[in-house]
Amino acid sequence: MTDTNAVLGYATPLIVSPGEEIAFRLSSAVLGRAEARIVRVRCADPDPAGPGIRVAAPGSAIDGTVPLRHQPIHPGSFGIVADPQGLDGLASLSVGVFLWPTTPGSGEQTILSRWSGAAGWRFGLDGQGRLCFEVADGARRWIVTASRPLLEREWVFVGAVLDGASATLTLIQRSLDPQAGRDRSETITASGPARLPDTPSAPLLLAATSTGRDSPPTDRHLDGKLDRPRLHAVALDEAPLRALVEAVVPAPGDPDLLAAWDFSRGIPTDVAEDVGPRRQHATLHQLPARAMTGANWDGRTQSWREAPWLYGAIHFHADDMADCGWTPDLTLTIPTVWRSGYYSLELTAEHRGERVESHVPFFIRPARDGHREPLAVVASTATYLAYANSALRLDQVHAEAMLEGLIVLSRDDVYLQAHRELGLSTYDTHADGSGWCTSTAARPILNMRPRGNVFNYGADSLLLDWLETEGIGFDVVTDEDIHRQGLSALAPYRCVITASHPEYVSKEMLDAFDAYQRGGGRHMYLGGNGFYWRIAFHPTRPHTIEIRRGAVGLRTWEGEPGEGCLAFTGEPSGLWRANGRAPQRLVGVGFDAQVFDRSGWYHRLPDSFDPRVAFIFEGVGAEERIGDFGLRGGGAAGIEVDRADATLGSPPALMLLATCDRLGYGGIPAPEELRTLHRGFTGDQNARVRADMTFFPTAKGGAVFTTGSIAWVSALPHNGGANNVARITGNVLRRFLDPAPFKGFEDRA
Structure with a gap:
């Protein structure tokens, strides 16, 4: 070990x-x-x-x-106003906000605070999930606490008021849906100080409390959404305080308005804008989720771009992690x-x-002005980030049933369970049950490195090793470079290979591949479940992706209604198939099933004997089983598989060369494949559960070859590389590197 x-x-x-x-x-x-x-x-x-x-x-x-x-x-997202103005020397203070708590009762949590050492104020939840407002001056402490805990995932208007004239603290909470046992409305008053303590060096924090130390700098982080937080220098009654919070834009000219944050502004940024007169913008840390539906969202739209004022909430998490800051x-x-x-x-x-x-x-990456090999291998860095630090194997209750076997834990699995502060993958859920919709590389990633999990990064490296063994020169181009440079990242290459699992793709990436193929580029897609999810890269933060999972697609979590559009760009997320660009339109095949119990082998189909594609099968017999071996499940067709489908865009010129259509009961169709529920949908009875090997010509002498299986590249090393999977891969690659046009396809490209 x-x-x-x-x-x-x-x-x-x-x-x-x-x-x-x-x-x-x-x-x-x-x-x-x-x-x-x-x-x-x-x-x-x-x-x-x-x-x-x-x-x-x-x-x-x-x-x-x-x-x-x-x-x-130090995980946990929050917003900070480092040098707040107008908060010292106050005799009164009113705080109001709409709150959607997700883990009340899991520990103390903060909505808004200004705290320094033993003095300051904090508005939040106590350890039992009850609303509380506390003020301390270093010698004394005053606190008012609600009588009952708040409910999970229910919007509530909450307010805290210090009235220096009466020396009282007041809590206000009004449930927005006070029926069927949901009502937690109440108003409670207790004794308080005659003024706020002065804390001139203390920052103002949203969703956390300052510890005054470097390690950790904050604690008592919030799990939940905040919408339209407001601070006012006068002790307001409930009606004017709620009116202040309900107004997306407060009335101008109020000298007592200390802050009025509008989270619907600057959604792709790390700035929470204050639309009040003091412009006390907050800087967001650890990438909390933006473009979240607010308390006023009414279902009229699914896009925050169409009605941003309905998306004035930020979802903070106590375990958010975007940058270790080392x-x-x-x-x-x-x-x-x-x-x-x-x-x-x-x-x-x-x-x-x-x-x-x-x-x-x-x-x-290759030097811009340096030597370029004619072949590029795409490093699927967006997919690597999507799976970064996945804890699914232990967190999913059905993992062993899905894998058809007992889970064998690696030391990385065990370490990750003990160190959730590393941040998890976009397949995992936060401690409050909501999905991780962002992932960054500014942290250690246990499954994107040698000796890590063999999925994705490790599997793709088997292709690199095979190319080195064959003495075939290649450059490596990353997803992010394709996203940011577009076609220019691919255009220098005669052939481009996408390896085992290029699953996560931005619009810019998809456009670049499309333009490359239309311009005569040759594309070998040697994987499965590729070009599946629509993601975005952060506009300014490098190596950071975002995904929203809705009610369609193979998913481990599902976002809240109305939250399917990406905060980074405003685009709809979800499946590319649901966005009108099914993978079949680009590469001829698209995801149809998972096969985790075992992998199968391909048999040749009539198109494979067409003289125009004879080069693909040189040295492969007519009845030869293709890929009845491999490191993943004992075959070349498995894990996740793709098929051709004309109704989803597979081109008329596509040639169906071979297929693995004997995947057994372990072949489980993707959810989008099941329009109705019925018996006989698994791979032992469903002809649509299969891995298809295809070829088709594209414009200007280009072509696309696919294998439709994640397990394909893991069969390359078998028998020291002397096998028919390696032979077919080599046959296609050598021909794709040959600039000679493909004869006989002049009228079909």
Whole structure:
């Protein structure tokens, strides 16, 4: 066994060009030093039945011993006004906001606060989920608490008032739907101070309380939504306070209005705008969820772009994590002679008599003005981020039933369960049950590195190893570069390969692939469940993606009604199929089923004997089973599979070369495949559950070849690469790299 977590780290940026600087941010709670070296990753899959870990060290200026220290992680999103104005010397204060709590009773939580040491004020929930307002001056503490806890996921208007003239604290809560036992409305008054304590150095916080320390800087984070928070320097009665909160834009010219945040403004940004006269904008930390339906959302629209005032809520989470904020331990300027590819900072040590080997992954893109190979392999970094630190195998109640076997936990699985502060994947749910809709690379990612989980990153590296073994030169181009550079990232290449699972795709990426194919590019899609989910990259924050999951698609969580549009861009999210661009239109095949119990093999179909595609099957017999072997389930067709479908856009020129249509009862169709429920929908009785191998010509001499299976690339290493999966892949690749046009397709492209 190898310890992969005694030291962890992440690289900034995740994707770097030759000649640029990269920083490595490391942390260890148990080691004082480790040996570091940069390696180019050839194979990241530790499976002993495959090639095993294969890396090459080019030699770098930072190779050698690196001292280590522990750098903590502080999860939890909040907003901060670092230097608030008008809050000192107040005799009275009114706070109002619409609240949608998601974990009342899980511990103390904060709505708004200004606290410094032993003095300040906090409006929030106590440990039992009851609304409370407390004020302290360092010597005394006053508090008023509601009589009953709030309900989960129910909108309520809440207010807190300090009236210095009467020296009282008042709590107000009014349920917005006071029927059928939902009503938690009440007003409670208790004694209070004659004025607010002065805390001139204290920040004003939304959804958290300042600890006054560096570690952690905040605590008592909120789980839930806030909509239209307001601060006022006069002790207001309930009616004017609620009117102030209900107004999306407050009346101008009120000198006592301290702050009026409108979260429907600047939704793609990290700024919560104050539309009051003092303009006390708050900076948001740890990427809370924006474009959330507010207390006034009435179902008239599903898009925040159409009616932003209905999306004035932010959903804060106590476990949000977007940036660990660690300081760099090593920096390196990437040598201009290094090839593009998958790279890692390898860290090794001994701890308690055991070998430690951890990796900090990064990617080097091709130099813009340097030599380009005719072949590019796409690193599916958006998909890697979508799955980053997935805890599904333990969190899903049906995981063993889905996998048709007992779960075998890796050390990474165990570590992640104990260290949720790392942040989870977009397949996981927050502690309050809502889905993780963003993922970033500014944190250690356990399953995107050598020796990590063999899904995605590890599986794709088997293709890299096969290309190296075959002596085929290639560049590596990342999803994010395709997103930001468009067609120019793909245009230099005669052939582009998308590997095992290019599942998460932005509009910009899809447009780039479409333009590449229309312009004569040749595309080998060697995976399954690709081009499936519509995502967005953050407009300014690098290596950060967003997904919204609705009522369609294979999903592990489902967002709230009305919250299906991306905060980063305003675009609808969900499946590309539901957005009018099914994968079949781009690559001829699209996702149809999961097959986790075992993988199958392909048999040839009549189109495969057409002389125009004879090159694909050179050396493969007419009755030969294709891929009845492999590292994933014992076959080349499995895990997740795709099929051609003319009704979803598979082109008329498509040739159906081979199929695996014997996937058994373990072949479970994707939800969007089931229009009605009936018996006989699994792979042992459903002809639509299959993996299709296809070829079709595109414009200007281009072409697309697909295998329709995640498991395909995991069959490449079988028998040292001497197998028909590798032969077919090599046949197609060599022909796609040959610029000669495909004969016989002149009237079908």
